[in-house]
Amino acid sequence: MSTQELDAVLADPRVWRGRRTTAAGASRGLPSKMLALDVALPEGGFPDAALTEVHCAIAGIGELSLLLPLLAARASLGLIALIAPPHIPYAPALAAAGLDLAQLLVVRATSARECCWAMEQSLRSGRCGAVVAWLDQQRVSFAALRRLQLAAETSACFGVVFRGWGERSGASPAALKLALAVSARPQGRGPGTTGLRITVLKCRGRAGRFVVDVSSRPQGRDEASHDLAAARIRTPSGATKRRSR
Amino acid sequence: MALARRRPLPPASSPSTAPRARKDASASGRPPSPPPLWLALRLPVFALQVFGPTTAPFAVIVGEGAQRTVVAANAAATALGVRAGHGISAALALAPTLALAPRAPQREAASLARLAAWSQQFTPLVSLEPPDALLLELRGSLKLFGGLAALIARLQVALTPLGYSAVLAVAPTPRAALWFARAGVDQRLDDASALPGALGALPLAAIGLDPKLVAALAGIGVHQVRDALRLPRGDLGRRYGSRLRAELDRALGRLPEPRTAFVAPLRFCGALELVYEYSDSGSLAAAAAHLTAELCGSLATRGHGVRRLLLTLEHRVGIEAVAPTIVLLGLLAPTRDPRHLDRLLYENLARTPLAGPVRALRLEALEVEPLAAAPLALFDARQAAGAAVAADPAPLIDALRARLGPERVHGLSCIADHRPEYSWREIGIRVNFVTAEVCPPAALAKLTLIPISARPTWLLAEPQPLATLRGRPRWRGASLELMQGPERIESGWWDGADIARDYYQAQAADGARLWVFRTRQKPAAWFLHGLFA
Numbered sequence: 001m002s003t004q005e006l007d008a009v010l011a012d013p014r015v016w017r018g019r020r021t022t023a024a025g026a027s028r029g030l031p032s033k034m035l036a037l038d039v040a041l042p043e044g045g046f047p048d049a050a051l052t053e054v055h056c057a058i059a060g061i062g063e064l065s066l067l068l069p070l071l072a073a074r075a076s077l078g079l080i081a082l083i084a085p086p087h088i089p090y091a092p093a094l095a096a097a098g099l100d101l102a103q104l105l106v107v108r109a110t111s112a113r114e115c116c117w118a119m120e121q122s123l124r125s126g127r128c129g130a131v132v133a134w135l136d137q138q139r140v141s142f143a144a145l146r147r148l149q150l151a152a153e154t155s156a157c158f159g160v161v162f163r164g165w166g167e168r169s170g171a172s173p174a175a176l177k178l179a180l181a182v183s184a185r186p187q188g189r190g191p192g193t194t195g196l197r198i199t200v201l202k203c204r205g206r207a208g209r210f211v212v213d214v215s216s217r218p219q220g221r222d223e224a225s226h227d228l229a230a231a232r233i234r235t236p237s238g239a240t241k242r243r244s245r
Numbered sequence: 246m247a248l249a250r251r252r253p254l255p256p257a258s259s260p261s262t263a264p265r266a267r268k269d270a271s272a273s274g275r276p277p278s279p280p281p282l283w284l285a286l287r288l289p290v291f292a293l294q295v296f297g298p299t300t301a302p303f304a305v306i307v308g309e310g311a312q313r314t315v316v317a318a319n320a321a322a323t324a325l326g327v328r329a330g331h332g333i334s335a336a337l338a339l340a341p342t343l344a345l346a347p348r349a350p351q352r353e354a355a356s357l358a359r360l361a362a363w364s365q366q367f368t369p370l371v372s373l374e375p376p377d378a379l380l381l382e383l384r385g386s387l388k389l390f391g392g393l394a395a396l397i398a399r400l401q402v403a404l405t406p407l408g409y410s411a412v413l414a415v416a417p418t419p420r421a422a423l424w425f426a427r428a429g430v431d432q433r434l435d436d437a438s439a440l441p442g443a444l445g446a447l448p449l450a451a452i453g454l455d456p457k458l459v460a461a462l463a464g465i466g467v468h469q470v471r472d473a474l475r476l477p478r479g480d481l482g483r484r485y486g487s488r489l490r491a492e493l494d495r496a497l498g499r500l501p502e503p504r505t506a507f508v509a510p511l512r513f514c515g516a517l518e519l520v521y522e523y524s525d526s527g528s529l530a531a532a533a534a535h536l537t538a539e540l541c542g543s544l545a546t547r548g549h550g551v552r553r554l555l556l557t558l559e560h561r562v563g564i565e566a567v568a569p570t571i572v573l574l575g576l577l578a579p580t581r582d583p584r585h586l587d588r589l590l591y592e593n594l595a596r597t598p599l600a601g602p603v604r605a606l607r608l609e610a611l612e613v614e615p616l617a618a619a620p621l622a623l624f625d626a627r628q629a630a631g632a633a634v635a636a637d638p639a640p641l642i643d644a645l646r647a648r649l650g651p652e653r654v655h656g657l658s659c660i661a662d663h664r665p666e667y668s669w670r671e672i673g674i675r676v677n678f679v680t681a682e683v684c685p686p687a688a689l690a691k692l693t694l695i696p697i698s699a700r701p702t703w704l705l706a707e708p709q710p711l712a713t714l715r716g717r718p719r720w721r722g723a724s725l726e727l728m729q730g731p732e733r734i735e736s737g738w739w740d741g742a743d744i745a746r747d748y749y750q751a752q753a754a755d756g757a758r759l760w761v762f763r764t765r766q767k768p769a770a771w772f773l774h775g776l777f778a
Binding site: 058059060061062063064065068078079085086087088090091092093094095096097101102104105106107108109114117118121122125127128164182183233 | 648655
């Protein structure tokens with residue numbers, strides 16, 4: 001096998017190399033614009049061409065806002081499909097977040113089967129920049145999630161599923177698995193300062209679970225350096241260490 | 246299909262008239278027109294296959310009462326020993342479960358016309374040869390399709406989904422092509438001088454002549470076309486009528502044979518009567534696939550795509566008559582891709598409750614639009630963009646709408662209105678600048694001028710009343726902490742849906758951020774209207 005052929009094989013999204021360095025992986029990840037999270041994730045952001053699973057403790061803690069900057073960026077690549085959203089996705093707020101509404105596709109599916117089918121179709125169509133589905137009200141089997149993960153891999157699409165809080169400890173085929181909760185110590189009092197605690201339950205390229213605290217507001221570039229300094233990453237042992245690039 | 250459709254119909258000129266035509270052409274200074282080339286497409290078991298796909302033993306019969314005889318039997322019946330020509334009692338003795346249907350000449354004529362419309366994607370000049378053959382003039386299409394072999398290969402591939410088995414024969418005259426096809430010879434003859442030799446080997450019994458005439462000729466030892474050609478022309482005419490002589494002359498090109506060109510109807514309407522009653526969507530979709538293949542062929546002929554399709558499923562008639570089930574299929578963008586249509590029909594059928602078992606299908610194209618052939622990209626578009634590129638999303642949206650229902654797949658748009666409930670709406674998805682409803686860009690531009698503070702990402706469909714304790718709103722058993730506000734929204738007096746509210750961003754004890762409001766009417770009440778998800 002020549003080097004070129006090997007490169008072609010390794011470039012395939014279905015091939016995952018365990019000991020990928022952060023620098024090489026950074027080009028693969030999709031930055032969330034939350035610098036603390038991007039620094040902590042080995043690929044430099046959400047994994048492209050894969051499924052991300054999000055477990056949210058309670059609704060209304062900024063779980064969708066966490067994705068909005070990324071979705072806004074992905075809208076230039078195709079449709080942004082929102083499948084079975086629990087409430088009305090409020091167009092003025094999405095537009096204010098920079099999302100091109102002309103690229104938005106809302107699918108109101110009810111049963112788990114319909115949701116999974118619609119998500120798989122959207123992932124496989126090659127017409128979507130990102131597919132987000134809310135499966136927190138339904139019971140979804142491991143096999144169904146595995147199908148979605150395969151669909152995301154083979155058609156190189158970014159997919160997110162929101163699942164119930166109670167299912168966060170189960171096995172999952174997703175490339176990244178996050179649990180979102182309110183930070184125990186809010187980073188200040190006043191509007192918009194609610195802390196969001198992201199527990200990374202599983203991610204490719206890094207073993208063990210770890211916790212990232214971010215503000216639930218996505219930062220602009222001017223605030224990024226400050227945020228980087230404040231980013232604290234705790235390892236399971238409880239030792240706190242500061243990270244910088 | 247960019248065929249030279251405007252070309253005048255070539256006369257079926259024969260070699261004997263060709264030199265004269267050539268002389269005329271050279272006199273007027275124009276190059277001679279090439280001699281025509283005819284393809285005969287014959288469907289040997291057409292009487293059977295017009296009934297659609299059959300799996301259980303099935304045969305088509307003619308005649309009345311005890312005189313009924315089998316004309317065609319499907320594979321399952323043939324396996325049990327039923328053959329064409331068997332009497333009905335013999336056939337039923339061989340296969341007791343044999344389903345029978347009388348031959349349907351009207352249906353055969355309609356199916357042949359649809360097949361002719363379909364085959365016009367290969368050549369503009371198609372002529373019907375009832376009951377079971379078509380004649381296609383191919384000379385003008387050879388260059389476009391890259392030669393005779395390539396054209397025939399394409400024709401055969403395209404024929405497969407229609408569900409017909411066909412014999413294809415090519416010859417310089419239409420009569421000769423038809424004779425080869427009737428005799429079951431896969432002839433590919435482009436040379437007029439080789440015609441007498443090739444025709445000579447055909448048995449007279451197999452080329453569709455009057456059986457009495459064939460028997461009379463066999464009586465004098467004339468069995469093949471070659472033998473008939475050897476007889477003196479004058480005697481042949483006197484003894485067996487001028488008809489046989491004329492037929493032979495036409496086949497050899499000594500006499501011209503003018504053919505009537507088939508003109509396809511403007512609107513496609515295909516019907517398929519099923520042999521068995523179907524009530525599962527999979528079988529129905531498979532049966533409908535034959536009609537969509539014909540539809541797409543006739544659309545390709547005109548360079549059209551279909552926007553709206555009507556599939557009518559007919560149920561039992563008579564005493565237990567049930568009104569037909571109607572499946573209306575609307576597409577976002579015109580298409581003539583049979584696979585896309587089949588998939589949409591399948592999903593629609595799976596979603597549609599049937600009023601009863603289905604006996605017949607009818608497919609009509611309600612709206613067609615010009616659809617140019619898609620230009621091929623010079624470079625792979627996906628490669629050029631480096632990632633999933635914004636391809637035409639219409640197939641995905643059509644598929645989602647077919648399965649879930651059109652009302653459950655939509656886009657979103659902003660409306661320039663201060664009232665939160667009215668500042669958004671569902672819209673159709675924009676595709677190729679064609680859309681049912683579009684929020685005009687001017688309205689979007691105006692919206693950006695309305696200064697708004699933070700808005701929640703989730704809006705509740707109906708504001709949810711909140712309990713209060715000492716005038717403060719409560720949520721999940723704990724008081725809410727008002728973080729930001731009030732933002733007063735008082736608007737809408739002109740359309741009767743006026744509101745007067747003070748909106749606040751509030752933080753719940755569990756950390757959720759909510760968008761709540763207090764009505765300004767007395768007594769004041771608190772409502773939850775959104776979530777900052």
